[in-house]
Amino acid sequence: MDELGRLDTPLHRLDARTKIITTVAFIVAVMSFPRYEVSALMPLFVFPFVLMASGNIPAGSILRKVAFAAPFALFVGLFNPWFDQHAALTIGSHTISGGWLSFASIMVRFALTVSAALILVACTGIHHLCAGLEQLGVPRLFAVQLLFLYRYLFVIGEEGLRMIRSVQMRSTGSGPLRLRTYGSLTGHLLLRSMDRAQRIYCSMASRGFDGQVRVLRRTALGWRDVIFAGGWIAFFIIVRNWNLADGLGRWLTGCGL
Amino acid sequence: MSKQTIELKNLCFSYPDKTEALRGISFRIGYGESVAIVGGNGAGKSTLLQHLNGYLMPSNGSVLVGDQPITRETIAAVRRSVGVVFQDPDDQLFMPTVFDDVAFGPLNARLPPEEVERRVTAALERVGMLHLRERPPYKLSAGEKRAVAIAAVLATEPDILVMDEPSSNLDPRGRRRLMNLLSGFEQTRIIATHDLEMVVEICQRVIVMDHGTVVAEGRPADVFMDEAKMLRHGLECPHILRHRHPH
Amino acid sequence: MHMADALISPAVGGTMWAVTSGLIFWCAKKVKQAADDRLVPMMGVLGAFIFTAQMINFSIPATGSSGHLGGGLILTALLGPYAAFLVMASVLTVQALFFADGGLLALGCNIFNLGFFPAFVAYPLIYRMIAKDAKSGVRLWSASILAAIVGLQLGAFGVVLETTASGISDLPFGTFVLLMQPIHLAIGVVEGLATAAVVAFVARARPEALVPISGIAPKSLRPVVLGLLVSAVLLGAVVSWFASSQLDGLEWSIKKTTGQEEFQGSDDGIHAGLAKLQEKTAFLPDYGFKKSVEPDERAEPWPAVNAGTSVSGIVGGLITLAVAGLIGYILKAQRTARKKT
Incomplete structure (x- = not known):
């Protein structure tokens, strides 16, 4: 993880604050979807995929960590199909209960949010991350x-x-x-x-410590940061308000147009 | 900046549990001297070193840096002129990158950013580790860590360098590099060590301690040749001297 | 006991973030006031110690399972509550960021559940009261075990409240409580044993280590009780908020699934029935009672959706996922190609 944080890609060169804010916006966007939503969440996978690709972060290492952390969400989520058995969706002769739908939603959310957090660290590194947090107002x-x-x-x-x-x-x-x-x-x-x-x-x-840890700052926000954060947040807002996946699916299957 | 001397006058120290660690130590080290402090385990070397920058305060006697005794008031100035390299580089390299670590001292001295940059670059160049400046310290080899730890102290531009076991945990090549580095310094060097062969090569004077007192002092070749005395104090005559023809 | 993001609603997550941020600021201020420079490296290293200690397991006699140290109690004993809370918060933050252990949005909840209760409730109110200055014997062991149990029970209850208030999991409140509390009773005993074993060792080997550094412990219990009250009010607010926000989310999702114009005509009946049902149940909190107040299939708040929409949703979802992957792949390929040239 640490090695990844020291790579030198355009993504790594962005200010830590930009990446923290965008990631938090992403997580809030994911969490704000209603509980039965699955398809509308799909376009959001663009965010982790694009970041992994542009930051040269191997997908395998992120996936392994996500899978490793899955049991708790799985444990609590698995009760949903049990307690919520009304039919929510019918495909041909098969019905899918609301519980399974919300369970699927939980797992998708889980994959999205956890991978986003891991990618944030991998494309920033703890050093810049802490500096960014401090600049964002976290107590030194x-x-x-x-x-x-x-x-x-x-x-x-x-x-x-x-x-x-x-x-x-x-x-x-x-x-x-x-x-x-x-x-x-x-x-x-x-x-x-x-x-x-x-x-x-x-x-x-012995090196003059007086209670204050000082670091020489060498970062500044640039227009790239504004474009990055602005662009992604606009994308999140669009995805949050229009179900792109459903629209695409309807267009392709030719129904409901 | 004045080129300073360091002088111990009847230094005594007891720990809170009444262990007497130092019992009346006196010596004086002039500017530019390279002095080794040797002695068996528990002889009081580490306790002595901790007095040299005021981390411990004597129970009796005094430590003078320049002509100033170390007191609560002078401690900040003393720490600017005495740099300590600790035994375990992991204790000294606590910042996230090599650069930040070497910059720690200069930044605490409130130097302007350009001066900090200059000092960090100069110090890292001096120890040959400039290429590591953005690396996290815990990913370095033992030799690299030691060199960076020395650079971190050099960046504060001390007159007196105090080192605790600088050659421990180094492989032969790393040790050789360290010795070349140390003999190239013009500052006063006080080195506590068990590495007697290194002492013979790079120190002009050696102070032998046992049970909190100084038991021998002089040129390394002379002091170490007294084999009976060396054995009595838990040491031995280094091979390098034994096999050398008497001059 | 780390909660994941997937189970938390933004409202609950945000509230708990605000609460813990406030606590972090407050504790940072308190620690700063203590003005003990030694605390900086001590807190950092002890955080690393707790991290490591959580990975060292010991066997629990006669059960075949194993347990480990939680950390909150022993940190408070060594550092006092303010610094201990900050250390716990940092441990949980690093766990969330680097090890995907608990989510970012849930971080506020996790810090509160695992940091606040041991440092500000279990230690001062239980441990100190029972152990007094005992460093071994029955007093120490019973104090550790009881304090660990109380801390974990409160923490587990926090998890239940926060999860239920989020309304993402369908676990009814009662069932969840019955699941969580007994499990954490057992975990509490284990953690108490671990804490006592370590404290007893340190007390024997170096008793002076157990005096909190620079003695920054609250002088009186007032701030603790005050803190408890504030958190109780906040938790209450979250729970009541949930009732309304859950309803909003529910309405929203219904509109979303049935509100498409082309289906309006055929689904009118369901819509009307739903509205009636909502009126009827409006005075009831809508958690935990979903099954019991829904008399028949037709009145389900989430009616079966036209098969066309469902299929399109699935097809669209899968294709979008594929497109997202493809974008990433192309970007990656471009980068490697550029690197080669």
């Missing part, structure tokens, strides 16, 4: 917190992994730890993390 303390958290995720994660590995190598089987072992292992990791924070503070202080 929180933006810095996100940066530090992300920075030390790998360091602490690796430390935890090493500790678990050493426990597993000295115990039979590789199942979960016993509570006692767990307590001291996790506690140990906690103390080590706190020591590390102390050392980091020490190194910050």
Whole structure:
């Protein structure tokens, strides 16, 4: 993910603020559709597809992450066909219940919103993302917190992994730890993390840290940003108000014209 | 900027749990000197280093940078002239890109953007890592991380460079590069290390510590040749000296 | 317990975003006032620790399943509620952005459910009250377990309220409550055990670590109670809002499916029946009762649609999807072609 964020494409060169705002607009547009809508949501797939293509983001990595996150939506959504069994749609002799329709809608929304969020990160990178958030009014303390958290995720994660590995190598089987072992292992990791924070503070202080984390800004909004955000938001509004897919389908199947 | 000396006068320090870590240490290091501080584990090296930029305050005695003792009032000025390179580069490289990390110190000094740019570029060039400026630090190799950590300190343009175990975790090539880099500096260098061979090559003076006191001091070749003493303090005579013909 | 975007309506998501944004601003201000520079790296590293700790599992005796640390409680014990809330918020944000764990629109809900309750309710009202200054023994264990249970019960209830208020899932309120609360009772016990085990270890190894840094804990319970009240009112507002917004959405979708001019004539009967039904049920909240108040097929609020429209919808939808994919593909091909030349 991080490597992707450092690619250099026109999409990556856009200001982070532009991409954040457009993505949020996209998610709100998706969520604002009524619950039984499926076909009208389809044109919105243009957004993630175009972004993936123009940002050189491999679709596979995004899809894998989306699939990985699917179970919760699936779990709650699956109750819909159960509770909502009235017929909503008839095709020939087959009827589709409202529940299945809203279930399909949930899954489509899920795919759209989750992929949009992942693409935002992949085409911006955490560094610019946090800078953009701060410029959009998020408290600096929180933006810095996100940066530090992300920075030390790998360091602490690796430390935890090493500790678990050493426990597993000295115990039979590789199942979960016993509570006692767990307590001291996790506690140990906690103390080590706190020591590390102390050392980091020490190194910050020795370079004149005074409570403010300063970064040299090198971005500015350009006309490309305006076109990008404006164009996409206009597209979302059109899709939200006219069911393009249904229109296309009707035109093709020749009914209802 | 004045070229500064550093002087310790009867420095004592005890931790809150009453462990006596330093018991009366005194020495003086002149400008441009390259001095190694060696000693077994727990000899008090790290505690000593933490006094050099005022992270710890002495329980007794004093640390003078230039002619100023380190106090709450002078600490900001001291930190501008004493740069510390920490043992684990991961503790020092906390910003999202190499550039931001090296710029951290200059930005805290409220320098104008052009000056920050200049210093970052100069510091990265000095350590040969300019090509990494946009990379995230955690993706670098151990050698690269160490070099960037040094650049981050160089960018604050200190008179005195303090380093904790600079050659640990480096492969032979990385270590050699580091040694070439360090011997090229004109600043005062204070290096705490277990790498005695490196000390022989790049330091003019060595201070041997044990149990919170200075037990030997002098030219590395002279100090290390006293094998009995070295063994007594948890050290040994480096090979490079043993196999060298006496001059 | 991370909620996904797909189950949240913009109204609910937006409200919870506003609530958590307010909390983040407030907490950031409080932490700033504490003016302890050490907090910046400490909060960041502890966030990374919580992230890692959530991936370390331990076995639950006699069940064959496993559990892990939630994080909210232990963070509050180490950092005080304000900083702990910010850390939880950052952990959830990174999880949403990088790991697709919980959606962006649902982020407000998730931060509130998993951050607010442990930091501002469970820790000060339950944990502190029971544990006092105990660092081991029955007091510590019962305090951790109870606080974790309370925190998670409130969080789970938050999930239920927010989901029901969004009206995207059809799960009736009662059923959802019966599903969520007992599950989270069990999870609460597990989390409490994990928290106590870690606290007990730290208390033995380094007791001074458990004194919140620079002691930024609320001096009195007033802000906590105030916060609770405000959140209760807000939640109430969301729920009542839902009743109206749900109705709007419902009407809108009916218009959408039946309102096409060409069908108006034939569907008049349904329309009239629907209006009558709406009148009848207008005083009832429209969640949870959908099945019971709909007496027969003809009065269904979502009548069967003419097969032509449905087929066209499906055909059109699939083709649009294909076109969207094609646009992406062409763009991609163009880029690679340009790169080669």
